[in-house]
Amino acid sequence: MTRMTQTIHATHEALSAYIDGELTPDRAREIAEHLTACGPCSAEYEALLATVAALRANLQHYEAPDVLRARVRTAIAATPSLSESDAVSAPNPRPRRGRWRWPAGLAAALLVSAALGSGVTMLAARGTTATRDVGAEVLASHVRSLMPDHLTDVQSSDQHNVKPWFNGRLDYSPTVPRLEDQGFPLVGGRVDYVGGRPVAVVVYSRRQHMINVFSWPTRLGDSPMMTSSTNGYNMIHWRSQGVERWVISDLNANELSSFAALLSSSRG
Amino acid sequence: MDASSFSAADSRAIDESERENLAAALDRLPQEFREVLVLRELQELSYKEIARVTGVPVGTVMSRLARARDRLRRVLKRTA
Numbered sequence: 537m538t539r540m541t542q543t544i545h546a547t548h549e550a551l552s553a554y555i556d557g558e559l560t561p562d563r564a565r566e567i568a569e570h571l572t573a574c575g576p577c578s579a580e581y582e583a584l585l586a587t588v589a590a591l592r593a594n595l596q597h598y599e600a601p602d603v604l605r606a607r608v609r610t611a612i613a614a615t616p617s618l619s620e621s622d623a624v625s626a627p628n629p630r631p632r633r634g635r636w637r638w639p640a641g642l643a644a645a646l647l648v649s650a651a652l653g654s655g656v657t658m659l660a661a662r663g664t665t666a667t668r669d670v671g672a673e674v675l676a677s678h679v680r681s682l683m684p685d686h687l688t689d690v691q692s693s694d695q696h697n698v699k700p701w702f703n704g705r706l707d708y709s710p711t712v713p714r715l716e717d718q719g720f721p722l723v724g725g726r727v728d729y730v731g732g733r734p735v736a737v738v739v740y741s742r743r744q745h746m747i748n749v750f751s752w753p754t755r756l757g758d759s760p761m762m763t764s765s766t767n768g769y770n771m772i773h774w775r776s777q778g779v780e781r782w783v784i785s786d787l788n789a790n791e792l793s794s795f796a797a798l799l800s801s802s803r804g
Numbered sequence: 805m806d807a808s809s810f811s812a813a814d815s816r817a818i819d820e821s822e823r824e825n826l827a828a829a830l831d832r833l834p835q836e837f838r839e840v841l842v843l844r845e846l847q848e849l850s851y852k853e854i855a856r857v858t859g860v861p862v863g864t865v866m867s868r869l870a871r872a873r874d875r876l877r878r879v880l881k882r883t884a
Binding site: 547553583590 | 823826830841842844845846850851866867869870871873874876877880
């Protein structure tokens with residue numbers, strides 16, 4: 537970080553930031569102009585570019601525990617309420633000071649969940665997300681939704697209000713069965729983001745517990761229900777008939793399983 | 805193996821032995837270097853986001869990333 541004089545040659549740090557598009561426009565222009573005039577720097581730039589390309593193409597095959605940890609930490613750190621505030625309506629609130637302290641059981645729980653997923657491990661193809669990444673994002677979205685005014689964009693206990701609300705917001709329509717008679721009244725719906733794409737979230741409740749149901753279309757084959765538990769939240773996910781669903785709540789695992797079974801067997 | 809078995813399309817994919825070298829090199833990286841690399845190359849976070857997630861200044865992110873890439877470049881042995 538020391539620039540002793542006006543740069544004669546581009547430092548590796550500058551080239552690296554240039555490749556990432558992280559230089560100011562003026563500085564980027566300086567570098568670009570310099571590269572057209574300087575053979576050695578140009579060669580350095582090409583070599584660095586090739587390194588970055590090779591890293592991006594191959595890093596996904598590297599499955600160190602701290603790679604997973606970094607992903608999970610990202611998903612949770614992306615939630616402002618978790619990394620900054622003291623007041624979070626989570627079952628086990630922790631004292632927070634600035635930086636989020638990664639919950640130790642999380643990676644283990646997600647690894648177990650991923651291992652249990654029959655046939656679904658790391659999806660290495662570009663543009664798809666590994667199950668454990670999805671789980672981390674679903675968890676983060678769920679916790680975020682428990683903040684005031686974050687739970688629903690459409691609030692109604694009538695599925696005839698909730699289901700059509702998704703038209704025009706998503707290119708598919710989630711099933712929104714009525715489960716009030718079984719003790720799971722509908723609360724509403726919202727659109728949220730998982731894996732960089734908008735997904736439907738339908739919210740039910742059981743006594744005072746909120747249940748978020750995420751669903752999106754998938755080209756992957758059916759998979760059986762898989763459960764995991766993280767930090768007081770229970771998650772169940774499965775794929776059936778071209779739809780992937782994730783159910784998450786602090787409701788106990790038994791009742792949540794019943795709910796998932798009801799959801800899975802109902803139409804509408 | 806003759807030269808015709810290597811095509812231009814293979815230029816970014818690396819073979820098994822190079823992949824092992826890369827994994828070994830990643831293992832040898834100090835944890836804070838590996839962390840910024842993963843956050844940048846896998847998670848595609850901006851420098852500012854990486855700085856927030858890791859709790860260090862942006863300048864430190866920039867320097868760690870550049871140094872991590874320099875170390876791995878020797879392992880990957882790309883020619884310009």
